[in-house]
Amino acid sequence: xxxxxxxxxxxxxxxxxxxxxxxxxxxxxxxxxxxxxxxxxxxxxxxxxxxxxxxxxxxxxxxxxxxxxxxxxxxxxxxxxxxxxxxxxxxxxxxxxxxxxxxxxxxxxxxxxxxxxxxxxxxxxxxxxxxxxxxxxxxxxxxxxxxxxxxxxxxxxxxxxxxxxxxxxxxxxxxxxxxxxxxxxxxxxxxxxxxxxxxxxxxxxxxxxxxxxxxxxxxxxxxxxxxxxxxxxxxxxxxxxxxxxxxxxxxxxxxxxxxxxxxxxxxxxxxxxxxxxxxxxxxxxxxxxxxxxxxxxxxxxxxxxxxxxxxxxxxxxxxxxxxxxxxxxxxxxxxxxxxxxxxxxxxxxxxxxxxxxxxxxxxxxxxxxxxxxxxxxxxxxxxxxxxxxxxxxxxxxxxxxxxxxxxxxxxxxxxxxxxxxxxxxxxxxxxx
Amino acid sequence: xxxxxxxxxxxxxxxxxxxxxxxxxxxxxxxxxxxxxxxxxxxxxxxxxxxxxxxxxxxxxxxxxxxxxxxxxxxxxxxxxxxxxxxxxxxxxxxxxxxxxxxxxxxxxxxxxxxxxxxxxxxxxxxxxxxxxxxxxxxxxxxxxxxxxxxxxxxxxxxxxxxxxxxxxxxxxxxxxxxxxxxxxxxxxxxxxxxxxxxxxxxxxxxxxxxxxxxxxxxxxxxxxxxxxxxxxxxxxxxxxxxxxxxxxxxxxxxxxxxxxxxxxxxxxxxxxxxxxxxxxxxxxxxxxxxxxxxxxxxxxxxxxxxxxxxxxxxxxxxxxxxxxxxxxxxxxxxxxxxxxxxxxxxxxxxxxxxxxxxxxxxxxxxxxxxxxxxxxxxxxxxxxxxxxxxxxxxxxxxxxxxxxxxxxxxxxxxxxxxxxxxxxx
Numbered sequence: 114x115x116x117x118x119x120x121x122x123x124x125x126x127x128x129x130x131x132x133x134x135x136x137x138x139x140x141x142x143x144x145x146x147x148x149x150x151x152x153x154x155x156x157x158x159x160x161x162x163x164x165x166x167x168x169x170x171x172x173x174x175x176x177x178x179x180x181x182x183x184x185x186x187x188x189x190x191x192x193x194x195x196x197x198x199x200x201x202x203x204x205x206x207x208x209x210x211x212x213x214x215x216x217x218x219x220x221x222x223x224x225x226x227x228x229x230x231x232x233x234x235x236x237x238x239x240x241x242x243x244x245x246x247x248x249x250x251x252x253x254x255x256x257x258x259x260x261x262x263x264x265x266x267x268x269x270x271x272x273x274x275x276x277x278x279x280x281x282x283x284x285x286x287x288x289x290x291x292x293x294x295x296x297x298x299x300x301x302x303x304x305x306x307x308x309x310x311x312x313x314x315x316x317x318x319x320x321x322x323x324x325x326x327x328x329x330x331x332x333x334x335x336x337x338x339x340x341x342x343x344x345x346x347x348x349x350x351x352x353x354x355x356x357x358x359x360x361x362x363x364x365x366x367x368x369x370x371x372x373x374x375x376x377x378x379x380x381x382x383x384x385x386x387x388x389x390x391x392x393x394x395x396x397x398x399x400x401x402x403x404x405x406x407x408x409x410x411x412x413x414x415x416x417x418x419x420x421x422x423x424x425x426x427x428x429x430x431x432x433x434x435x436x437x438x439x440x441x442x443x444x445x446x447x448x449x450x451x452x453x454x455x456x457x458x459x460x461x462x463x464x465x466x467x468x469x470x471x472x473x474x475x476x477x478x479x480x481x482x483x484x485x486x487x488x489x490x491x492x493x494x495x496x497x498x499x500x501x502x503x504x505x506x507x508x509x510x511x512x513x514x515x516x517x518x519x520x521x522x523x524x525x526x527x528x529x530x531x532x533x534x535x536x537x538x539x540x541x542x543x544x545x
Numbered sequence: 546x547x548x549x550x551x552x553x554x555x556x557x558x559x560x561x562x563x564x565x566x567x568x569x570x571x572x573x574x575x576x577x578x579x580x581x582x583x584x585x586x587x588x589x590x591x592x593x594x595x596x597x598x599x600x601x602x603x604x605x606x607x608x609x610x611x612x613x614x615x616x617x618x619x620x621x622x623x624x625x626x627x628x629x630x631x632x633x634x635x636x637x638x639x640x641x642x643x644x645x646x647x648x649x650x651x652x653x654x655x656x657x658x659x660x661x662x663x664x665x666x667x668x669x670x671x672x673x674x675x676x677x678x679x680x681x682x683x684x685x686x687x688x689x690x691x692x693x694x695x696x697x698x699x700x701x702x703x704x705x706x707x708x709x710x711x712x713x714x715x716x717x718x719x720x721x722x723x724x725x726x727x728x729x730x731x732x733x734x735x736x737x738x739x740x741x742x743x744x745x746x747x748x749x750x751x752x753x754x755x756x757x758x759x760x761x762x763x764x765x766x767x768x769x770x771x772x773x774x775x776x777x778x779x780x781x782x783x784x785x786x787x788x789x790x791x792x793x794x795x796x797x798x799x800x801x802x803x804x805x806x807x808x809x810x811x812x813x814x815x816x817x818x819x820x821x822x823x824x825x826x827x828x829x830x831x832x833x834x835x836x837x838x839x840x841x842x843x844x845x846x847x848x849x850x851x852x853x854x855x856x857x858x859x860x861x862x863x864x865x866x867x868x869x870x871x872x873x874x875x876x877x878x879x880x881x882x883x884x885x886x887x888x889x890x891x892x893x894x895x896x897x898x899x900x901x902x903x904x905x906x907x908x909x910x911x912x913x914x915x916x917x918x919x920x921x922x923x924x925x926x927x928x929x930x931x932x933x934x935x936x937x938x939x940x941x942x943x944x945x946x947x948x949x950x951x952x953x954x955x956x957x958x959x960x961x962x963x964x965x966x967x968x969x970x971x
Contacts, residue, residue, distance in 0.1 A: 143571035144571065145897055145900055146900055186819075186820055186825060189820035193886050193890045194885065194889050195889055196548065196893010198893075213897055214897075217547070217548075244832070245833075246835055249835040249856070250835040252787035253855055256687060256787050360784060361682070362682045362684070363678075394617075394622065394628065395615065395618030395623075403675070404668065404672070407674055410675060410682065411679075430682070432678050460623055461618075461623045464622060464623040464625045465622040465623070465625060465626075467625045468644065469625075472627075472642065475572050475900060476900045476901055
């Protein structure tokens with residue numbers, strides 16, 4: 114018996130408003146929701162040292178009130194009373210504001226992010242009200258071993274650069290930030306030319322452009338000059354960092370290497386390599402290190418690819434007393450792949466990566482977020498078809514080359530969060 | 546607000562009693578869910594605590610047609626699919642997502658791993674070890690520990706109230722025979738539900754699923770009563786952390802109870818969105834936490850309302866008092882606008898989740914298993930619209946008054962005595 118299925122073929126459209134806002138549109142026929150992501154080309158890597166954490170703090174503050182919705186409750190009521198959802202997140206090199214509504218209220222999915230980005234109030238009282246919330250967020254991160262390992266991994270990968278600064282900043286810098294600092298940062302970076310409006314759903318390009326124009330067409334703020342990014346001198350570069358959490362019964366580690374900026378990275382091969390090594394139940398780490406050798410509890414991929422620099426590796430959790438063996442076995446397995454990848458492993462990885470590419474474009478909000486991300490990275494091949502084509506063109510040799518060049522032992526670094534252990538021994542393993 | 550969703554649906558029962566349901570989805574992927582009534586609450590009498598957990602985790606270690614976990618993983622993932630098996634208080638569920646034109650392959654694999662598992666000795670032994678280690682690791686995380694403690698307060702005499710540590714301890718003694726026995730007594734075809742959401746032909750999917758389940762052996766299905774609630778009110782675990790993690794809970798009702806959907810709305814009003822009372826009062830006004838949430842957690846035979854937050858150690862007493870004050874106030878001061886918003890949020894979110902096939906394949910699977918019928922979106926809209934503010938107040942008074950609340954706290958320096966002192970301020 115053959116089953117019928119709808120064809121998946123979608124190429125995004127690109128347009129621009131007269132003020133410079135870039136528009137990316139993707140039609141997803143029959144979808145219930147409309148999703149919008151409004152991305153601004155500024156993240157924590159663009160911060161001066163004395164303002165570490167300001168990009169993320171600003172992302173929080175805009176939710177305290179805008180011209181049309183002067184309080185956080187007013188914003189929330191507007192979205193939630195029609196069953197919508199909204200959020201935002203700050204990265205190393207961009208900030209995205211996202212909103213999704215049922216398509217009958219598509220206008221709101223565009224309006225809310227536009228209000229947050231273009232017309233926030235940024236009052237003194239907002240700063241004093243929001244500061245303790247972000248301080249609690251820092252504390253929450255300190256209690257999370259996965260977050261601690263990843264933050265430490267950033268310091269291993271990009272030592273002495275603004276990329277190594279935590280996105281959330283430091284308690285000390287946050288305590289000092291004023292509303293004036295935040296307004297200055299906002300006016301320097303939140304400009305139409307720095308902004309991408311991505312929209313996905315069951316609507317036409319003309320409808321998408323019309324929505325963007327209605328909410329952002331008249332946005333033409335005075336521009337100011339940004340303070341250049343800088344970094345606080347930190348500890349000496351090291352290939353191993355250990356975040357001690359003695360009370361935990363699991364050690365989390367991130368193992369990998371720095372890769373170049375977004376536009377220098379071969380995305381198709383990297384996606385397939387990810388699935389070959391650590392994504393899915395059939396990945397090498399899952400089969401051999403989790404299920405067969407019982408060295409890892411779980412494993413995943415850390416592909417943090419940014420505008421100016423990236424990192425690629427694997428996150429895993431192990432019993433603390435097995436950590437050294439788990440790291441050694443992970444390295445050995447990676448090395449073995451450099452000598453040749455089994456055809457069946459490659460075939461599985463290719464199929465799984467293709468499926469993942471399809472899955473991440475299903476929901477309009479996910480699609481808009483992904484489109485916005487790609488556009489902010491300067492990607493020219495946007496959308497699901499390009500993603501799938503990039504994966505389908507990958508050959509086994511591409512992966513072996515990536516392993517040899519990107520994951521060479523001299524490039525590898527590791528960050529661990531868990532009970533204290535022998536740091537030197539871990540460094541020896543990396544060098545061996 | 547007018548919210549509609551076009552849902553086509555077909556269902557049938559196989560000769561062996563297995564029930565199948567197919568529903569429409571859009572896009573390119575299909576989701577196949579299957580569930581059997583074998584959850585943690587089945588770990589009673591001669592079944593050791595944790596046997597259902599180990600059983601669920603061992604299903605994907607190999608089956609009659611896919612002899613090992615590797616074979617199974619390759620069969621599904623090479624097609625671009627994913628699979629996973631979970632268990633909760635009531636049921637063991639598995640789900641496969643595949644490109645819609647590979648539905649048959651995904652369906653065959655899913656049915657085989659649930660109906661004809663091999664439970665290979667060596668692989669099962671390794672899985673038991675991993676499961677124990679993960680449970681112990683989870684018990685060392687303060688937020689998880691607070692959740693564990695509040696479950697113990699709610700259901701001290703039931704397997705569903707046992708802590709991760711207790712389950713881990715018990716897992717040591719569980720044999721392959723225990724797992725095989727539990728499978729034979731709970732995974733019978735007459736208790737099985739398979740639910741598919743696909744953009745393809747429903748007729749073809751229904752035929753295929755009936756064909757796939759016809760070799761599912763008949764066997765036992767559990768018939769268990771609901772657990773009673775405990776009388777304990779406070780629990781604490783001192784653990785190093787930057788925050789203190791609170792879990793405040795009230796006994797509630799099972800899925801399908803006449804109060805269930807009102808409690809669902811009440812939980813959203815209290816802590817389900819950024820306009821909810823707890824979010825506004827505890828986070829936005831007082832800055833006491835980064836995140837706070839309230840959930841109604843219904844199961845087949847019991848249920849609870851649970852509020853969770855992480856707060857600064859020196860603020861846990863005022864924070865818990867402020868949370869309880871909101872629980873008290875919602876019983877009388879909540880307004881029609883809050884109810885309307887909670888209703889819109891629940892329904893809008895559900896409608897928008899329909900853009901992924903997993904949403905309705907999983908919902909219908911659980912509905913069929915626990916309520917014996919699927920509840921389409923139109924029925925949920927009608928149910929929620931019929932709930933009045935008076936009903937919300939009445940339910941809040943009956944379930945959320947302070948004398949019903951339990952509190953568990955995990956974090957630096959906390960003791961049962963300090964929690965009892967905090968409760969005295971309520």
